[in-house]
Amino acid sequence: MCNRYRVTEAEAALMQRYGAQPIYPPDETYPPPELFPKRTPPVIRVEGDARGLDLMSWGFPTMIKGATGIVREKPVTNVRNLTSPFWRSALKDPARRCLVPFTAFSEYGPGPTGAKPLYWFDVPSRPIASFAGIWRPLSDGKRAYAFLTCEPNSLVAPIHPKAMPVILHEEDEQRWLDGELGDLVAPFPSQLMKVERFDPKPKGTPKEEFTAGGDAMGGEPQPTA
Template sequence: MCNLYTNKSTVQEMASLFATPATYGFNVPADVYPQYPGIVVREVHGERVLEQMTWGFPRHSNNKRTGKPNKPTATNNARDDKLWTIWRQWFTDPAQRCLIPFTSFAEAEGEAGKMTRTWISVADQPVAAWAGLWRPTDEWGNAYTGVMVDATKELWDIHDRMPVILHPDAHETWLRADAEEAMTVVTQYPAAKLRVERTDDPWFARKALTPNKNLQI
């Protein structure tokens, strides 16, 4: 599960890479947590645009003690093996797919209570695209989630899942193709093209407003 990623690219860099207009005034954090604003690329009337959305589809539950609704939590990752079931409504509609620009993503390593951040970036893509889905929500406006696959065996010691990192020539397929063809680009990215940086930074060194519970379904 990915619960933290960075996007340190500028609007101009993203606009150039993803062929969108560059006339945006976004104010978003470089470190993106669930329920934080992030940048996605999607198509509107056949043209690509950059758009700010909230990371994570709202998920609702009730308090077991009081029976009252809890605040919604974020389902920020979507399993590839459930794209045809839970996620079918959005996956099968190309207009509901998006690209999530990122420069690295983080996973937690270590024993409970002492976990540290391990960052993974794409050696041959300084700014890469993670395959995503998006939808309008009443709670947070437009929101997005990132598609995950089983990790390559080289990354198993870090985590058993990894984002669907798209090759540049797969961007068009993900944004426009029918579901069967789009599924062909839902694959593992070669481990040889990924950089792993282990740090001593505590995993839970995050701002107080960051949600505590995030899910992958």
């Protein structure tokens, strides 16, 4: 599941893209581009009759008992089972819908532990795209969000066969905020996406001799040696 993505565009670009104004407290700090669970990325939600740019914690908090029997809080970041009671109330309420801006998201591909290649996916025609998200208020007055996943398209499936984030077409974003579901939860067309592979740095390789990067592929992944 997707637990790492980027928003490399500035706040002003997000405001222009979504027609939104910041609604988060002035003491909140705008996050760095690289985003992981529990960080507070930018999220677009409706406030009154207008779109607002908010900062929310990534992941609905839940308590999980580990193998040692210790119960710890763990953020649930991806919404897969749409019929689960855990998500039902947020999915049914249009006021709990949100757009999650991103410029690229990543998945680790097959490989040995500690040496798995990292793949970054983006939509070349759209510098800022949106995941279909839901959010909920927290007991401390703050907010948390998660985004939906679906079956992977033919570009993502060879790398991560379980799922991919639900990416909305720009013309469908308002439909999502209005509370529609149905055909919006579907794989984004692979021909509109691009993927780039980044291999881990070999042990003992001096930094100046190594460039993390690989082939950029669009539409369909190509076999690698």
